[in-house]
Amino acid sequence: MNTQTVSAFKRANTILNRATVQLSGPGIRLKVLYWGFMPEHYDNTPHRHSFFEACYVMEGQGIYMEDDREYELLAGTVFLSRPGKWHQIRSKNGMALCYAAFELIEEGSTPSYIQAYHHLAEKGVPVLQDAAASPTANLWSTIVSMFKETSSFPALAVHHTALTLLISLLPLHGGGQDTLSETTQVKNEGNPLFRQAKLFIDDNISENLTLQLVAQHLHISSRHLTRLFAQEMNQTFVHYIQERRVQLAAEMLLQEELEIKDIASRCGFESVHYFTRVFSRKLGVAPARFRRAQFTEGRSGSQHFPAPPSTPTST
Known part of the structure; x- marks a missing residue:
């Protein structure tokens, strides 16, 4: 990874974790627990979350484990750790990894978004390789590119790009289904x-x-x-x-x-x-x-x- 991109990773870490912790748009509110941009991500221990963690491999390779199943991680891979799922990331030589941990704020979100993220938590596809051309991957790259600039990028543009990135996970990891349309008819299963x-x-x-x-x-x-x-x-x-x-x-x-x-x-x-x-x-x-x-x-x-x-x- 070149020096300019490493510098962008550092700026993105600092600014996003300070200024982009709540994202909102028409019918949706999201709380971002943390952003991460790591030029060299190696191993972590098996663990689980009560929230989503969306990841994108920009460079390198490794392994993602979820509930005893192993997935290969390559440059261009997107993967999603869902609430309650045991998982682990392993990499011998390190990966350039972008990630965001977030959860939906039900108050202020419409039933269609609530059900869509329920669907994502329960039935979402955890790993998608060869996704470098997907809107989600392009949005990750766009966010990084915003912080390559020497001058500050407009805060509103960063906010909306970050929000669009997390919404884009719905069609990408939804198994090819229109999760927003499909889940509007599903009975609300509570908070x-x-x-x-x-x-x-x-x-x-x-x-x-x-x-x-x-x-x-x-x-x-x-x-x-x-x-x-x-x-x-x-x-x-x-x-x-x-x-x-x-x-x-x-x-x-x-x-x-x-x-x-x-x-x-x-x-x-x-x-x-x-x-x-x-x-x-x-x-x-x-x-x-x-x-x-x-x-x-x-x-x-x-x-x-x-x-x-x-x-x-x-x-």
């Missing part, structure tokens, strides 16, 4: 931040989950997360965690042959005594008796005891 919170909770249910920890993972305040649980579940964060743990424990008691102390640990209870107390209070019966009823009477435990609470609809 995407709340869906991400539930995903994080389920994937880390054995850990010491606190309101502050989950809010930090989502990059929102504890107060905002508290409001999400009130709006989406009509209950508190602590109440939801306890119910989710009891629900999982009930399933494991009926389906697994683990000892009760091991189930308590896997479901995030600090001790078997605390697990027994909470489980008995929620379902009206101790864990051991709950399990015995399943095998001695030959019927589903859900016919003997209250079923785990279902997710209520939003009000």
Whole structure:
């Protein structure tokens, strides 16, 4: 990579991360968590996000891993890390990599955009090689070229180019489908931040989950997360965690042959005594008796005891 482009990468990193953190246009609002322009990107550790991370390889080659599947990265490759997906980037000699981490702000975005990004999160194509001629790749190159100039490029032009870049991911990674048209008829599945919170909770249910920890993972305040649980579940964060743990424990008691102390640990209870107390209070019966009823009477435990609470609809 030549010296001019390396300099443009540095300027883009500095200016975009300071001045282009919220993007908005007709019917859409996006929050950019960070921009990245790295002349030499090597390896990172396996990890996952609660947000999207869009990447473009300008030079070099490497490997992208997602959920144990391996993809080759070459110059001109675009790839997208979707919320909740384990992934890793590896490169022996380093890649010139551009990337942006972002999430949709539902308030202020139209239902069509909300559903389009839901579709992208659930069904988006993660890696597209030979995409150097695509609008998305050209937009990445345009942004870099803006910062090759010695004088400052108009802020409004940078803003709209960045916004167009992130919107262009919808048709590019949507599998050749018109995601905006297609998803307008899909039923709204609730607040995407709340869906991400539930995903994080389920994937880390054995850990010491606190309101502050989950809010930090989502990059929102504890107060905002508290409001999400009130709006989406009509209950508190602590109440939801306890119910989710009891629900999982009930399933494991009926389906697994683990000892009760091991189930308590896997479901995030600090001790078997605390697990027994909470489980008995929620379902009206101790864990051991709950399990015995399943095998001695030959019927589903859900016919003997209250079923785990279902997710209520939003009000």
